[in-house]
Amino acid sequence: MKKLKSILFIGVNKSGSSREATRVAEKLGYFIVLFTSNDRQYEQRELYPEIHKMVFVDTTNMEAMRTEITKLQKTGLDFKTIVSFVDPYVHIASLLCDEFCINLTSSKAIEMMEDKEETRKFLMKEAYSPQFKVIGPNEKVSGKLTFPLILKSPKSTGSKDVLLAQDLKQFNKHLTSLQKKYPEETIIAEEYLRGPQYLVEVIVYKHQPHIVAVMKQDITKGKRFIITGYRLLATVPPNLATSLDALCESIVNTFNIETGAFHLELRLTSKGWKLVEVNPRISGGAMNKMIEAAYGINLVEQTLKLFLGEEPDLQPTQHYFVYTKYLIVKRKGILERVTGKLRATKSPGVYDVYIKPKKGTLLIPPLSMGHRYAYIIAQGKSISEAVRLANQASRLIKFHMREP
16 A cells, blocks of 8 residues: 655644644645644634644543554554644654654653743753742742742743732732642742843754744733734844854753754843743744745744755745734724724735634733734834834724623
């Protein structure tokens, strides 16, 4: 029986980097299999035409997935790689890839990067590591604390459980709330880092880190820290580029990464770069499109090629400054309609417009990154031009809501 070369994805979102990865994989000529535990996604599988086979399985149950993979292999599928571009399945996919394929990435490094506590402990001696304290389940903190402080769950993603404490009263309130939500987990208290925040996308090939994109983030502080803007730099100032190269090399050497992809969130403080977090995958949301708009590089395609044993092509074919503006709402309401998308799409400099919610969705002021409801990507010859064009287009989009 002729084997069919195949790629298995664990989890996929309806849009964003993970969805673009499944589309690219199909264009590369592979038979695409998706394991999902999202029953709604499984029922709506016709919305995912690039996925040739969707399997409904518990994506946290390794044994159940092993059984399904073995069954699929018996039907003639030859899995070339098993991947995930979605939290929290990157490590799970890598472990399955260890068993069923030739895995070029390091499952150990991915596991540590997925756990914020492990990452903090592992990198604690590095100059870019902020001061932190690990608080055990039900533990109360004694001794002097220097405020402000950040409290977070090591397992949280998308800013859901990152809380700012300005004083002891607020600290104890946040700690109690996180310990109640995660009774068996530790909580991390970290120094509050002052300075602009940056996101850095990195590909590692033959133990060499390649910085693909650097962007400054705009943070909106409501009940949570929500990133509502990304300023992708067409050219990185030499002093920043040199220090970022050194930091990325340190991370690659410390985690001993031969092949892989990760992104860093960093603050540029008065004491230099400080690491907010590291994630073992490309950022979700509009990240792949932002990089394509700036450099003509499809990062998920190059990441897949990397996992398949090919050399990634990270040579830019263009250089634009890019600004991505995310839209949030200031009050709760049920969405009746969205107007202005077409006008925004035709607005000068606009590369892409995406509206996420459908009619009837309850919209709320953001408590996590998942509560960003649209984005506009604009290109410019300078960052100020890209920001101006994205803001200009964003003002055309209106969410019409009724009281919930």
